[in-house]
Amino acid sequence: MKRGVFISLEGGEGAGKSTNATWLADYLRSQGKTVLVTREPGGTEVAEAIREVLLSPGLPGMNADTELLLMFAARNEHLQSKILPALGQGTWVICDRFTDATYAYQGYGRGISLARIAELEHWVQGNLRPDYVILFDLDVATGMARAQARGRADRFEQEHVAFFERIRVGYQERAQQSPQRYPIINAAQSLEQVRQQLQAVAERIVAEAVT
Numbered sequence: 001m002k003r004g005v006f007i008s009l010e011g012g013e014g015a016g017k018s019t020n021a022t023w024l025a026d027y028l029r030s031q032g033k034t035v036l037v038t039r040e041p042g043g044t045e046v047a048e049a050i051r052e053v054l055l056s057p058g059l060p061g062m063n064a065d066t067e068l069l070l071m072f073a074a075r076n077e078h079l080q081s082k083i084l085p086a087l088g089q090g091t092w093v094i095c096d097r098f099t100d101a102t103y104a105y106q107g108y109g110r111g112i113s114l115a116r117i118a119e120l121e122h123w124v125q126g127n128l129r130p131d132y133v134i135l136f137d138l139d140v141a142t143g144m145a146r147a148q149a150r151g152r153a154d155r156f157e158q159e160h161v162a163f164f165e166r167i168r169v170g171y172q173e174r175a176q177q178s179p180q181r182y183p184i185i186n187a188a189q190s191l192e193q194v195r196q197q198l199q200a201v202a203e204r205i206v207a208e209a210v211t
């Protein structure tokens with residue numbers, strides 16, 4: 001059986017990843033695909049428990065390497081028990097954040113060396129990478145305003161503007177290195193316009209999966 005296509009959704013806080021994950025899944029299902037929507041950190045019972053530790057605003061700040069290791073611990077669990085089995089069955093997987101978020105947040109944001117992140121990436125994932133990383137790109141001020149309107153801030157959302165500016169640059173740099181694999185959505189547009197952009201991206205992905 002043909003392996004499923006692995007798509008991650010990336011971007012800063014409030015960019016519209018979660019809002020559009022379900023919409024993208026519905027579109028792909030309308031094209032005959034079996035689709036699993038999941039998220040990181042989390043996606044399984046154990047990994048969601050690690051997510052609680054990572055995001056809880058009630059805990060004191062943790063060492064940056066501890067945060068990095070917890071991210072990859074959660075990712076390993078998620079990959080082994082959910083993502084890899086699904087892809088193996090031919091299911092398409094849409095993941096709301098994946099390893100690009102670790103490069104952006106723990107690398108560009110916290111200042112951990114990108115080489116160290118790459119070592120963990122190789123350890124946990126081997127050669128597995130998302131087939132496509134859809135980047136929802138949005139100016140930091142708009143993203144923060146949207147995230148604030150959504151409710152109580154998690155531990156990352158409590159960070160400052162400079163942190164999120166570094167994250168945006170990180171995502172943009174990674175996207176520029178492989179533009180075919182990193183379609184960029186202008187997330188500042190209205191939800192309807194964002195969905196038009198997303199549909200065009202999804203049509204290309206579906207077409208490429210046939211060949």
Ligand SMILES: Nc1ncnc2c1ncn2[C@@H]1O[C@H](COP(=O)(O)OP(=O)(O)O)[C@@H](O)[C@H]1O
Binds near residue numbers: 015018146149150192
């Ligand atoms: N294009 C858009 N225009 C206006 N508001 C949006 C748009 N996309 C999402 N939102 C709203 O912004 C908030 C954050 O969206 P969300 O999908 O949770 O972002 P993310 O998952 O990327 O952090 C939600 O309240 C959502 O309804």
Ligand SMILES: [Mg+2]
Binds near residue numbers: 017018019096
């Ligand atoms: Mg979200």
